[in-house]
Amino acid sequence: MNKALFLISLQHELAMAIGNKLDLKAMLKIFLKVCFNRLDLTSAHIYVYCDQSGMPSKLLPLKGTSYQHFLSIPKNKRGQSWSKSSILTNFARQLNSAQKSISFQCENGQYLFGFIIPEYGLLTFETHYALADEVQKALQPILQKLATSCYTSIVHDSLVKEVHSRQLIEKKVAFQAQHDGLTRLFNRQHINHLLSNAIEDAHTNNKIGSVLFIDLNRFKPINDAMGHTVGDKILLTLAHRLHSLSSEHIDIGRFGGDQFTMLLKDLKGDYQETINQLIAQINQLLAAPFVIDTNSYKLTCSIGYALFPLQSSTVNNLIKFADIAMYEAKRAKTQRGKQYQRVMSEKIKRRLAYVDDMKQGLEQGDFKLHYQAQYNHYGDIIGAEALLRWQHPVHGKESPAVYIPIAEESDLILAIGQWVLEQACRDIKKLEQLSLPESFNKIAINISAKQLIQHDFQEIVLNAVKQNDIPAKRLALELTENLLVENIEDSIKLIASLKENSIDCAIDDFGTGYSSLTYLKRIPASVLKIDRSFVTNIAQSSESAAIASMIISLGKTLNMDILAEGVETQEELNCLKDLGCFHFQGFYFSGPLPFDEFAKLLN
Amino acid sequence: METELFTWHTLSDTLSDFKNGLSLAQNSGAESLLVLTCSQNNYPEEELNSLFNACPLKLFGGIYPMLTLQGDLIKQGALIIGFKETFDVTLLSQFNQLTSENCLEKFITSTLKEKNNFCGQDNFLMFYDALICNIENFIDCLFEHLDHGINIAGGGAGNLDFIQRHCIFTNSGVHSDAILLVALPRTLNTSVAHGWKAFDEPFLVSEAQGQTVQSLNYQPAYEVYCQTIENATAYKFNNTDFFDIAKNFPLGIKDINNNIIVRDPILAKNNHLQCFGNIPINSMVYLLEGNIDSLVASTEKAAVTLFSKLNKTTIATTMVFDCISRALFMEDEFEKELNVIAEHCHSGALFGVLSLGEIANGQSGAIRLLNKSIVISSW
Known part of the structure; x- marks a missing residue:
């Protein structure tokens, strides 16, 4: 009676220990602990069937499931996992192949008893006594229940894993929706969203905030010359540096390209001071060189900012205003940042209207080409520089120093440049039909940066020459030293290629660009033009004379012709001649003339 | 060969007597001291802390309701045993902060890592605050994570009023909520009995x-x-x-x-x-x-079993962890139990504590918390 009662109570206690936890390991551990205590075990072990990826699964021999050691009490034996115990491992192998309960007496007198957890694993007990047959049989229904619980736990575990991986993906998607892929700073959309909330908060709680717009200066040449990989590394480094400024009240985002935004919330009464300090900190972060792949890059930035709700309460306006202020800071070449002012918008409006005027002027033929003759030291005309002139319908004669930079900011410069090229070719054609003096060589036109970076620029030039049926040698291009240096590799290729097609190039404003001599000797230009700043009063300025002398020597060394611009007096001319310069351009000889007058001058 | 070289006891509950005993022990040439005191003494704790801090020898032990020496019961006073070897002592404390099984597991695994899994140490005495809330979880977890079987004997220290006080001794002072594991330099043999049916x-x-x-x-x-x-x-x-x-x-x-x-x-x-x-x-x-005869008979059987298997070449030290409730049950006849042990213990020191819970290995090797039982241990 007592034996029967014992078996029933044993079954009851073990059965009640099953399924108390959902996690497979925790569930099996509770069961194993009760077995351990109730059956007075020396050690207890569970092996479970696992799929090919090592995850616990139902026994499916055709799908390659195999049993693996899963859990033991005690955990290890003499510093080693039980899975390394050969007696136990051999016993488990026998148990698995037998697929029924087996037992074994070890040499040390201990016993091993093995049981099958149907379709899910193996259970092994080590005892100091022989486990009675009726106890072994009493365990069978318990093992069936344990198998059912294993199934539940495995399903639960896989659900938990699925939910977890889904949560990870959702987290990743949520992160990606708010962050920039390269820098992992907030992206434009999220900064806009944060700004919208900050504006609302500022209204509700009577607070002040600011949006800062940060743009790197001269980042594009690095990106173009060194490639986007280097550019991206610089942006990433900068993002890390800027991120050090983020706080509860400062959010940082990448607006796009090399532009970053900062959102300052909850500014106190001395907000101007806070903003100034932040701008100083940003400049400080940029002060350290960016070392990428053993090269070191120095960068600066331009910063503009707008205040909310003081200057606007809409996201679009605030971003726009900060952007406008940033451009003003860039124009002013200041690192101290600029706060948006209404006059900046008005200036932009005026500028846009001015661009419209230029467009109209171009369509209505208000632009003209004047030609300033170039002379040799015998006083013969050797060529001319085509100079653009515009008669504004309201303002009258406009200075190229005003409208060319504005045209360069918009794509209008391309249309203007195209017109200049075509008009110059047409004028050359006309000149060709006159009897030109033998000394006359060519007409030079000025080329802007935007024209030069057009991928088909050479084709455009050669087309114009071909369509107007003029000899290519009559056309020359003038490129400023700064322009060449910015696009040095492409410029060298282009100039060489044009030279092969008989079109010469001159380096304009030489002496102002501090270009490296290494570069200079690689540029296959034909003419060096001494900038007018070194020519004016050359007789009185020993410094100007020294620079001009150096340029002249350099030209000779590099086998280039030297032409001095801006010659206005006999004294200047004589001085230049003394220094060895024999080609000139300037009011001393002739000012820029309309084509017809220039044609007459030639004759 | 004797394992201990100094035994001192007092039936006085004054601190000055205890100080004398401790001073004698320190000058006995011993390397380690087992210090046991009765809870009735009420030694000022601060003084005990200073005495233990100043003791240059390795010191361990605790405060128990009563002590035993040979066949005698010591209801007040103290007992000091000096050993020739320096024992390795590990104090584990602040169990009230280990509120979950995970915390306890982490605590034990990190302790075992620090102690290099008690590598080469297979025999332990365990002195512990009987009012630690999770003592059985601790011994289960210790057994589960120790990578080798150990022989262990121990008993819960404290006071019969079941109010938690400082009751575990080390050189750093008197501790509560603590467990002391003392690694023995020789094999520990134990025999367990209770006599209840x-x-x-x-x-x-x-x-x-x-x-x-x-x-x-x-x-x-x-x-x-x-x-x-x-x-x-x-x-x-x-x-x-x-x-x-x-x-x-x-x-x-x-x-x-x-x-x-x-x-x-x-x-x-x-x-x-x-x-x-x-x-x-x-x-x-x-x-x-149970009755007094059945309890004493089971104790005698345990004593005979233990002493008969001891190595005859070593004069073993024997320590008894006897449950205080057995003394309360047997009342005046309790010394019968002590005497049957003393009768069969023919050599070496015989002493012990009346404990609040006992610790010993089961036949399977697992560590068990016992009640109303006696653990006779010899090494």
Whole structure:
């Protein structure tokens, strides 16, 4: 009676220990602990069937499931996992192949008893006594229940894993929706969203905030010359540096390209001071060189900012205003940042209207080409520089120093440049039909940066020459030293290629660009033009004379012709001649003339 | 070869006597000192801390309700044993902060890592604060994570009033909520006995949590317990203090080999029984009974078993962890138990403590918390 009662109570206690936890390991551990205590075990072990990826699964021999050691009490034996115990491992192998309960007496007198957890694993007990047959049989229904619980736990575990991986993906998607892929700073959309909330908060709680717009200066040449990989590394480094400024009240985002935004919330009464300090900190972060792949890059930035709700309460306006202020800071070449002012918008409006005027002027033929003759030291005309002139319908004669930079900011410069090229070719054609003096060589036109970076620029030039049926040698291009240096590799290729097609190039404003001599000797230009700043009063300025002398020597060394611009007096001319310069351009000889007058001058 | 070289005791409860004893021990040439004191002494704790801090020898032990020396019971006073070897002592404390199984597991694994898994140390004495809330979880977890079997004997220290006080000694002072593991330099042999027998059909533990049995056979545990005793004996719970009757009728959990693990019901509250050790839910428990003769006989059997297997070439030290409730049960005749041990222990020092819970290995090797039992240990 007592034996029967014992078996029933044993079954009851073990059965009640099953399924108390959902996690497979925790569930099996509770069961194993009760077995351990109730059956007075020396050690207890569970092996479970696992799929090919090592995850616990139902026994499916055709799908390659195999049993693996899963859990033991005690955990290890003499510093080693039980899975390394050969007696136990051999016993488990026998148990698995037998697929029924087996037992074994070890040499040390201990016993091993093995049981099958149907379709899910193996259970092994080590005892100091022989486990009675009726106890072994009493365990069978318990093992069936344990198998059912294993199934539940495995399903639960896989659900938990699925939910977890889904949560990870959702987290990743949520992160990606708010962050920039390269820098992992907030992206434009999220900064806009944060700004919208900050504006609302500022209204509700009577607070002040600011949006800062940060743009790197001269980042594009690095990106173009060194490639986007280097550019991206610089942006990433900068993002890390800027991120050090983020706080509860400062959010940082990448607006796009090399532009970053900062959102300052909850500014106190001395907000101007806070903003100034932040701008100083940003400049400080940029002060350290960016070392990428053993090269070191120095960068600066331009910063503009707008205040909310003081200057606007809409996201679009605030971003726009900060952007406008940033451009003003860039124009002013200041690192101290600029706060948006209404006059900046008005200036932009005026500028846009001015661009419209230029467009109209171009369509209505208000632009003209004047030609300033170039002379040799015998006083013969050797060529001319085509100079653009515009008669504004309201303002009258406009200075190229005003409208060319504005045209360069918009794509209008391309249309203007195209017109200049075509008009110059047409004028050359006309000149060709006159009897030109033998000394006359060519007409030079000025080329802007935007024209030069057009991928088909050479084709455009050669087309114009071909369509107007003029000899290519009559056309020359003038490129400023700064322009060449910015696009040095492409410029060298282009100039060489044009030279092969008989079109010469001159380096304009030489002496102002501090270009490296290494570069200079690689540029296959034909003419060096001494900038007018070194020519004016050359007789009185020993410094100007020294620079001009150096340029002249350099030209000779590099086998280039030297032409001095801006010659206005006999004294200047004589001085230049003394220094060895024999080609000139300037009011001393002739000012820029309309084509017809220039044609007459030639004759 | 003797394992200890100094034994000193006093029956006086004054600190000055204890200081003398400690001073003698420090000059005895011993390397380690086992210091045991009676809870009745009420030595000022700060003074004990300074004395232990200043002791240049490795010191360990604790405060127990009573002590034993040979066949005598020491109700007040102290006992100091000096050993030739420096013992490795590990103090584990702040168990009240280990509120979950995970915390306890982390704590034990990190301790074992620090102690290099007690590599080469297979024999331990364990002195612990009897009122640590999770002592059984600790010993289960220790056994689970130790990568080798150990021989262990120990007993819960403290006071019979069950108020937690500082009661564990080390060189850094007196500690509460702490366990002290002392690695012995020689093999520890133990023998365990209790002498209690089942006197009724078993009950199903239908509700239990840790040491509290809420229901037996789906009835309030306290009611079932009282009714069963009242039906079978002349005891009546109405007019008597619960423990006065309960000390005669502990609960027992029988294992598969008919070994009984005794659990002492010490308190009745809200119709529940509070025991001095865990009672697993869904297990079967028996009501146990015993008498002085059965208890002493089982002790004698354990003593004979132990001393007969000891190595005759070594004069072993024997320490007894005897449950205080056995002394309360046997009252004036308790020294019979001590005498039967002394009769069979022919060499070396024989001493011990009356403890609140005992620790020993089961036959399987697992570590067990015992109640109302005696653990005789020799090394």
